[in-house]
Amino acid sequence: MSVDVLSRETAPPPSASTLRLQFRRFRKNHLAMASVWLLALIVLGCFFGPYAFPFTGEDADFDFISAPAHFQWPHLFGTDEFGRDLLVRVLEGGQVSLTIGFLGALVAGVIGVLYGAVAGFVGGRADGLMMRAVEILYGFPYVILVILLSLLFGGGNLALFAAIVFTLWLTPAVIVRAQAQSLARREFIEAARAGGMTGRQIVLEHIVPNCMSVVIVYGSLLVPEVILSESFLSFLGIGIKEPQASWGNLISSGTSAMDSDLRLLLLPGVLLALVLLCLNFIADGLRDAFDPNDR
Amino acid sequence: MTLLESRNLGVGYRIPGTGLFSAARMLPIVHDLSLTLDPGRTLGVVGESGCGKSTLGRALLRLIVPSDGQVLWQGEDMATIPDLRRRRAEMQIIFQDPVAALDPRMTLAKIVSRPLATFEPNLSRKDARARAVQALEQVGLSADFADRFPHELSGGQAQRVGIARAIVGRPKLIICDEPVSALDVSIQAQVINLLMELQEKMGLALVFISHNLAVVRHISHDVMVMCLGRVVEQAPRSEFYARPLHPYSQALMDAVPEPDPRREKGRVGTALAGELPSVLNPPPGCVFASRCPKATDLCRQTRPELRTVAPGRQAACHFIEA
Numbered sequence: 001m002s003v004d005v006l007s008r009e010t011a012p013p014p015s016a017s018t019l020r021l022q023f024r025r026f027r028k029n030h031l032a033m034a035s036v037w038l039l040a041l042i043v044l045g046c047f048f049g050p051y052a053f054p055f056t057g058e059d060a061d062f063d064f065i066s067a068p069a070h071f072q073w074p075h076l077f078g079t080d081e082f083g084r085d086l087l088v089r090v091l092e093g094g095q096v097s098l099t100i101g102f103l104g105a106l107v108a109g110v111i112g113v114l115y116g117a118v119a120g121f122v123g124g125r126a127d128g129l130m131m132r133a134v135e136i137l138y139g140f141p142y143v144i145l146v147i148l149l150s151l152l153f154g155g156g157n158l159a160l161f162a163a164i165v166f167t168l169w170l171t172p173a174v175i176v177r178a179q180a181q182s183l184a185r186r187e188f189i190e191a192a193r194a195g196g197m198t199g200r201q202i203v204l205e206h207i208v209p210n211c212m213s214v215v216i217v218y219g220s221l222l223v224p225e226v227i228l229s230e231s232f233l234s235f236l237g238i239g240i241k242e243p244q245a246s247w248g249n250l251i252s253s254g255t256s257a258m259d260s261d262l263r264l265l266l267l268p269g270v271l272l273a274l275v276l277l278c279l280n281f282i283a284d285g286l287r288d289a290f291d292p293n294d295r
Numbered sequence: 296m297t298l299l300e301s302r303n304l305g306v307g308y309r310i311p312g313t314g315l316f317s318a319a320r321m322l323p324i325v326h327d328l329s330l331t332l333d334p335g336r337t338l339g340v341v342g343e344s345g346c347g348k349s350t351l352g353r354a355l356l357r358l359i360v361p362s363d364g365q366v367l368w369q370g371e372d373m374a375t376i377p378d379l380r381r382r383r384a385e386m387q388i389i390f391q392d393p394v395a396a397l398d399p400r401m402t403l404a405k406i407v408s409r410p411l412a413t414f415e416p417n418l419s420r421k422d423a424r425a426r427a428v429q430a431l432e433q434v435g436l437s438a439d440f441a442d443r444f445p446h447e448l449s450g451g452q453a454q455r456v457g458i459a460r461a462i463v464g465r466p467k468l469i470i471c472d473e474p475v476s477a478l479d480v481s482i483q484a485q486v487i488n489l490l491m492e493l494q495e496k497m498g499l500a501l502v503f504i505s506h507n508l509a510v511v512r513h514i515s516h517d518v519m520v521m522c523l524g525r526v527v528e529q530a531p532r533s534e535f536y537a538r539p540l541h542p543y544s545q546a547l548m549d550a551v552p553e554p555d556p557r558r559e560k561g562r563v564g565t566a567l568a569g570e571l572p573s574v575l576n577p578p579p580g581c582v583f584a585s586r587c588p589k590a591t592d593l594c595r596q597t598r599p600e601l602r603t604v605a606p607g608r609q610a611a612c613h614f615i616e617a
Binding site: 009010186187188190191192193194195196197198205206209210212 | 353356358380381383384386387388390391392395396397398399400409410413414435436437439440452457460464
């Protein structure tokens, strides 16, 4: 055994981190990248578009009641039966729907990831209890929960938001818990313990970052899920209330007028469908880029 | 002064009971194990897969809480050391799978310097990084490795990073849990020699867990043979390799293949016959009785105690004459 251990090894030319490689792969996916740009356009349009108009979505213009889409300034897509500009209302409704979507997904995601990471890492009886609790909550009827929460919070957007988060953090928790469980058995976790790290440090510094690729993919699917449930609840009339607009209640009122004027349904419906499509394509691209089985 | 001592150490894992509501049972892995290790010495722990070597290594560091007995660190009971977390700088571990032992999301500098955040909290981030780079250089990796990720490394390089992480807090003991069994033979030699060199420079004590008798012979001062969670023989290295006393040790030695194929072909095989007894339902007698060529009814009924059979040598067998 005459191997010279002191012959110092030099590193190979630098390569990118896993995360950077994954994003590089994502950028090669044209459909996903187009979706990113289109989604960005819609988001910017919703948040800044209404400022281009001399009125808000709640201002009634009595000279134009139920005006058709004639693509002329200022009522490009016409007005509704109260004389409110349809395009501005849809854009403002988009603000509400998109905000609830992204914020809801973020909050539900953070809660779910932390809960799942702790359960999977701690294991044993605590894990059993935590996951049984999740299963019980899974069994809870969603719509009844929303009604209960609206009573509790006195209605309004907060109740809606709380109800959406309350039901949607469960799935990320289950997904992350499975991932955390397999990570907890890896040797680098043991090395971290030998290095004197506390359980909380291990969860935050090792478990959560290593669940990130799953979380990013799932998170991008969570956003459309939140938007859909907001729309669904608003459609049922227990979500966002008139006169405030959201894509859900716009579609709802559009549906009741669809026999005479399809445009009231089409504009919010098409925008919602576009956003959902974009988010699903993005999620798909992220999954292709991040899935470890694909490497 | 003794660095590490275990007294009648017992380790078990909790496994779920058979029924839905039955209580968890203890699956005993290590029984009644006593050892001492002096600073700067190497204890080789050998035994077949599943005999409890790795569990012992983790229990010695209290990464697994023992179910029985004590581990003393420099005379202090580990169970009562206040703030053991920070004292872990003195006792480190390296692992069998060198790549799995590194967090894939962290750079090597971060991996190696992270323990310092706990052990030396007053160290600035820059100094911690400098110490990490220094540790990487000590294990033969140049500074340009510092910002690399584990997936860019070979197995041997990854194991060196594991060693760098272990030595960065200036330990007195490193538990080496099969550190070379996942590596190529040529790389094994590099890692073993690196460990021996670090031992000499830093006065490290090593517990070297392996099933490779040749590697243990190269690195150890003393050898301990484990079978089914019990020590069956303990001896200084050269005496042990000159003449293993316990039939189990002899069987392990016999199982090593001969490098020369012609001689290997002519060798009389003494492969062990018989079943390994169940860990959940251990036999009352000697742990090796079911497979031992010399076993008698005495062996099957009465467990032989570990006793001194020659100066400095202990074995657990009824038939070894002192």
